[in-house]
Amino acid sequence: MKNFVFHNPVKIIFGKGQIASLAGEIPKNAKILMTYGGGSIHRNGVYNQVKDALKNHEVYEFGGIEPNPRYETLMKALPLIKEKGIDFLLAVGGGSVIDGTKFLAAASFYEGEPWDLLARRVPVKNALPIGVVLTLPATGSEMNGGSVVSREETREKKAFGSPLLYPRFSILDPEVTFSLPERQSANGIVDAFVHTTEQYLTYPAQAPMQDRMAEAILLNLIHECPKVLTHPNDYDVRANMMWTATMALNGLIGVGVPQDWATHMIGHELTALHGLDHGLTLAIVLPGVLWVMLDEKMEKLVQYGQRVWNINGLSDKETALQAIEKTDNFFRSLGMKTRLSEHGIGEDTIREIVRRFTEPVKVNLGERGSITPEKVGEILRNRL
Amino acid sequence: MKNFVFHNPVKIIFGKGQIASLAGEIPKNAKILMTYGGGSIHRNGVYNQVKDALKNHEVYEFGGIEPNPRYETLMKALPLIKEKGIDFLLAVGGGSVIDGTKFLAAASFYEGEPWDLLARRVPVKNALPIGVVLTLPATGSEMNGGSVVSREETREKKAFGSPLLYPRFSILDPEVTFSLPERQSANGIVDAFVHTTEQYLTYPAQAPMQDRMAEAILLNLIHECPKVLTHPNDYDVRANMMWTATMALNGLIGVGVPQDWATHMIGHELTALHGLDHGLTLAIVLPGVLWVMLDEKMEKLVQYGQRVWNINGLSDKETALQAIEKTDNFFRSLGMKTRLSEHGIGEDTIREIVRRFTEPVKVNLGERGSITPEKVGEILRNRL
Numbered sequence: 200m201k202n203f204v205f206h207n208p209v210k211i212i213f214g215k216g217q218i219a220s221l222a223g224e225i226p227k228n229a230k231i232l233m234t235y236g237g238g239s240i241h242r243n244g245v246y247n248q249v250k251d252a253l254k255n256h257e258v259y260e261f262g263g264i265e266p267n268p269r270y271e272t273l274m275k276a277l278p279l280i281k282e283k284g285i286d287f288l289l290a291v292g293g294g295s296v297i298d299g300t301k302f303l304a305a306a307s308f309y310e311g312e313p314w315d316l317l318a319r320r321v322p323v324k325n326a327l328p329i330g331v332v333l334t335l336p337a338t339g340s341e342m343n344g345g346s347v348v349s350r351e352e353t354r355e356k357k358a359f360g361s362p363l364l365y366p367r368f369s370i371l372d373p374e375v376t377f378s379l380p381e382r383q384s385a386n387g388i389v390d391a392f393v394h395t396t397e398q399y400l401t402y403p404a405q406a407p408m409q410d411r412m413a414e415a416i417l418l419n420l421i422h423e424c425p426k427v428l429t430h431p432n433d434y435d436v437r438a439n440m441m442w443t444a445t446m447a448l449n450g451l452i453g454v455g456v457p458q459d460w461a462t463h464m465i466g467h468e469l470t471a472l473h474g475l476d477h478g479l480t481l482a483i484v485l486p487g488v489l490w491v492m493l494d495e496k497m498e499k500l501v502q503y504g505q506r507v508w509n510i511n512g513l514s515d516k517e518t519a520l521q522a523i524e525k526t527d528n529f530f531r532s533l534g535m536k537t538r539l540s541e542h543g544i545g546e547d548t549i550r551e552i553v554r555r556f557t558e559p560v561k562v563n564l565g566e567r568g569s570i571t572p573e574k575v576g577e578i579l580r581n582r583l
Numbered sequence: 584m585k586n587f588v589f590h591n592p593v594k595i596i597f598g599k600g601q602i603a604s605l606a607g608e609i610p611k612n613a614k615i616l617m618t619y620g621g622g623s624i625h626r627n628g629v630y631n632q633v634k635d636a637l638k639n640h641e642v643y644e645f646g647g648i649e650p651n652p653r654y655e656t657l658m659k660a661l662p663l664i665k666e667k668g669i670d671f672l673l674a675v676g677g678g679s680v681i682d683g684t685k686f687l688a689a690a691s692f693y694e695g696e697p698w699d700l701l702a703r704r705v706p707v708k709n710a711l712p713i714g715v716v717l718t719l720p721a722t723g724s725e726m727n728g729g730s731v732v733s734r735e736e737t738r739e740k741k742a743f744g745s746p747l748l749y750p751r752f753s754i755l756d757p758e759v760t761f762s763l764p765e766r767q768s769a770n771g772i773v774d775a776f777v778h779t780t781e782q783y784l785t786y787p788a789q790a791p792m793q794d795r796m797a798e799a800i801l802l803n804l805i806h807e808c809p810k811v812l813t814h815p816n817d818y819d820v821r822a823n824m825m826w827t828a829t830m831a832l833n834g835l836i837g838v839g840v841p842q843d844w845a846t847h848m849i850g851h852e853l854t855a856l857h858g859l860d861h862g863l864t865l866a867i868v869l870p871g872v873l874w875v876m877l878d879e880k881m882e883k884l885v886q887y888g889q890r891v892w893n894i895n896g897l898s899d900k901e902t903a904l905q906a907i908e909k910t911d912n913f914f915r916s917l918g919m920k921t922r923l924s925e926h927g928i929g930e931d932t933i934r935e936i937v938r939r940f941t942e943p944v945k946v947n948l949g950e951r952g953s954i955t956p957e958k959v960g961e962i963l964r965n966r967l
Contacts, residue, residue, distance in 0.1 A: 203598060204596050208592040214585070215586060373584075406822075407803050407806075411800070419795045422791075439792055451835075455597065
């Protein structure tokens with residue numbers, strides 16, 4: 200096991216009716232900017248619940264943060280933050296709204312072009328405090344310090360993070376997810392699944408506790424979480440999905456172990472170029488990464504096959520290959536079209552993505568840095 | 584799943600050589616009281632590592648905190664804390680030293696007889712900040728706000744807790760555990776095991792993520808952690824044990840689910856009356872609790888038998904009974920004598936313990952409050 204520091208100070212407030220506790224979590228004299236997305240919070244009642252809870256606070260609003268939140272959109276909120284003297288950001292939404300709000304928290308204090316925070320990973324030195332009311336379980340952003348933002352102008356999608364960007368609190372009320380469309384529910388399952396595999400399907404690192412926990416999350420995602428598609432109004436089913444997605448990326452399963460993240464990096468490019476849902480890109484890419492990196496990931500793939508998919512009595516290679524096939528089939532069972540050709544994406548896109556990992560500097564991905572741009576091409580061609 | 588709040592702000596600093604980072608975690612001008620136990624930290628080098636790391640800090644010392652830390656001993660530290668104006672407590676040791684230090688943190692601010700904090704559970708309103716250098720993986724006290732203290736005079740052992748008692752940081756260096764005696768290593772495994780079952784072997788609460796995580800910890804404790812007995816100097820084995828014990832009682836597996844704690848409550852009495860090691864008392868009591876509460880715990884016992892012990896093809900009752908037997912055998916495989924008669928304890932003690940749960944007020948235990956004093960007697964007689 201590698202040395203590590205784990206420090207996750209997010210206060211999780213979980214359950215029915217918890218949005219009403221908002222007022223007690225934010226200083227009374229705070230000037231709050233409430234951020235949200237395209238308006239689903241108006242339809243599902245969350246907007247009213249939040250406004251009601253904060254009726255004695257000074258609350259401003261910034262709506263219209265889109266999925267894969269855009270730098271261009273977010274930059275429009277900065278003048279409002281400065282003009283009103285906002286000192287608390289309240290993200291009401293899913294991962295995109297939270298990630299966008301984290302960007303605002305850091306950008307508010309950044310002297311210079313805030314894109315540097317993403318493109319040049321300039322360290323965050325100060326940030327506004329953030330609170331969260333989660334409406335879509337998927338990204339885990341409600342309990343970590345990471346953020347991903349896209350830039351329309353250059354069709355780029357970039358990640359950054361800082362301990363200063365952990366939310367002070369996150370309210371998770373499963374009831375607000377009853378009205379999620381099937382597609383978003385399925386995306387959430389895949390996102391949580393691949394967050395887990397990015398921290399698990401690498402090479403053995405003598406960290407059996409982290410392995411068992413990753414397997415616990417995967418087993419739960421396979422056997423329990425798909426019930427959100429068939430029982431969308433079942434509280435316990437939605438509660439389990441919500442907590443599982445948080446557990447998949449709150450840092451716990453990643454301590455002391457190598458991490459991959461190639462599937463995310465390649466998936467981000469598919470979203471940047473074609474606007475595919477984040478979860479969908481992961482479902483497309485992951486089986487390709489596992490297939491192309493089969494030899495390097497063999498030991499963990501065999502363990503995954505045996506413990507998560509209950510594959511027994513086969514050779515290591517057969518176990519690993521069957522585990523990959525079962526993974527792909529699982530994603531398809533959620534309604535995902537996991538082949539690029541099913542989305543009209545072909546060789547042109549693959550060449551462009553390979554170019555992006557080659558220029559201006561060659562970027563290698565994966566837990567060993569051995570996924571070269573050429574291998575990225577191989578991975579994507581495997582998924583045509 | 585029940586509503587819950589989860590907020591664990593402890594900074595875990597894990598790995599080889601991490602004690603050297605101590606100085607950066609404590610304010611430079613702090614007046615530190617370093618607390619420790621019977622002197623093993625002198626033999627294993629931890630004392631020197633800590634003193635060396637804090638050579639530019641003002642450090643006072645209070646040693647001699649015994650296993651099952653005593654109120655009478657701890658009270659001797661209070662005058663020193665007041666006289667020197669101590670404003671930071673550094674616990675260097677295992678759960679007993681940490682628990683004792685948590686008591687000091689709260690007692691320092693308590694006006695009146697500090698035993699009230701334990702006996703009357705007077706809420707903690709203020710506490711000195713605490714840091715931890717852990718030397719014995721077992722209790723999880725390094726990542727929670729709980730504490731257990733014993734009173735010699737009355738032979739009582741009481742628990743209390745507060746969010747104010749979470750350590751600011753805990754340093755976990757597995758190398759300092761290489762020299763632990765077998766008995767203490769085995770106690771740690773049992774302690775972590777029973778912490779897990781107290782939060783898991785109750786009744787189904789529609790919390791499959793928490794269930795899977797509890798099972799992950801148990802599987803790891805069964806299949807990996809006993810290697811500390813055969814490979815005491817293997818870093819990865821010790822590291823896995825250390826992190827597993829922390830995970831078993833940092834609050835995560837207990838969120839949103841019922842909890843039992845009867846085994847601990849009954850075990851505390853055995854320690855209070857006969858001085859048995861805490862871990863040993865749990866190994867004695869747990870099988871009895873499961874046996875006597877078989878019907879109430881049936882569903883979870885069957886799940887436990889199937890998922891943790893891989894028992895298949897039997898009736899529910901046979902599965903549950905076999906799971907209990909395997910649990911007992913597991914403890915015995917660690918060198919635990921799990922029968923009261925093996926410790927010369929008989930009916931007299933059982934009657935006294937039943938009396939203690941009957942007078943001055945009747946106390947019922949268990950996740951449903953259905954373990955009456957009479958049932959406590961039945962549980963202990965089952966373990967003669």
